[in-house]
Amino acid sequence: MSLSKAAQHFQESAIRRVGALGGSMPGLISLAAGYPSPEVFPWDDLQAITAQILARRDGNTLQYGATRGYRPLIEHLLANTLTARGISSRFDDVIITSGSQQGLDLVGRVLIDPGDPVIVELPAYSGAIAAFHNLQASLVGVPQDHEGIAIAAVDRVAAEVAKQGRPAKFVYVTPNFQNPAGLLMSARRRRELLEAARRNNLVILEDDPYGSIYFDDVTTFDDTRPMKADDRDGRVIYLGSFSKILVPGLRVAWMVAPPAIARKVELCKQAADISSGVFDQRMVHGALAGGVIDRIAPGLRAHYQAKRTVMEKALNANLKDRVKWTSPRGGFFLWIEMPGVDDRELFDRAIEQKVSFVPGSAFFVNGQGHEFARLSFSGITPDQIEQGISRLAAAFGS
């Protein structure tokens, strides 16, 4: 058997690898898995929606569907969700994907040739790194400062790779409550990135699964306004997802792309999975059109904010002098800096204490990040958060 060159270098998602430990080690508390909390899943609503859909006995519900997606869902997104986010687009711009993870892969397939430079943040979501890596992109990291991706570094990297005859295919960013850094890119930085993209003729891949999970001090829509809303020259590809605001198990997400790219993505998706699950899409449509998502959103925000606060209190009580962090204003993650500590060594000691986290280096494409760790507060209970941080403190030692 001879594997393709690409397959020989496929990368396993560090998050899933570390997350899988939970199953094999009884009593382990996972601060690694960034899963939504099952406590806020709208079980009764989903049960009712399922019953309604099946009661109609509409053959199309359990049939193959259009590759673009379930039309009423796309139309609802266009008229409501996207409009509310300041994005005016047309039917031809939108494709439903099987999670935004598939969106990342499909965009990669449509734009990346082996060896093509792709610009990512330091740190960046490891699932995106894996998707682009598997397509043999040459990943180039640019640092963040407290406002987001560093523009001067984008300019420098874009100029360098262009000079070598291989312009960057796109720059990948998660402006809202980034996974892993929890960072909210400032409105000014978003404008600057759009300008830098114009200057350097770059496509922006904007990944926004956490934009609706904001906490109390995010008061104006401008704080989370997608760059896609200000995309005057069709260079932003925008990914949204129902995984965090409804449930991840339905695997329903969407992409808004310039029509020429959307058309190619559609062809690529046709070959990948024909269509995302029709039943799943109808359930999501039922939840959207029936107002379930709007109804549960405030409770969801309060839920995650309260857990964030529990984790910060526990860190202050146990590890105040050993770690630094910026309080996340939304999302699922707390990103800690641990001066003088190596993430891999800490990880081994943490496992002995029956607690896991994702080592920071998993999110860096340049081999760095060893003084960082991603702690997730989303999917576990407040008691587990407190226990987990106290075990982590034990792993730090005295």
Ligand SMILES: Cc1ncc(COP(=O)(O)O)c(C=O)c1O
């Ligand atoms: C930044 C980011 N992008 C994409 C995804 C994938 O989400 P989905 O469930 O929509 O595939 C995740 C999941 O954690 C994520 O954090």
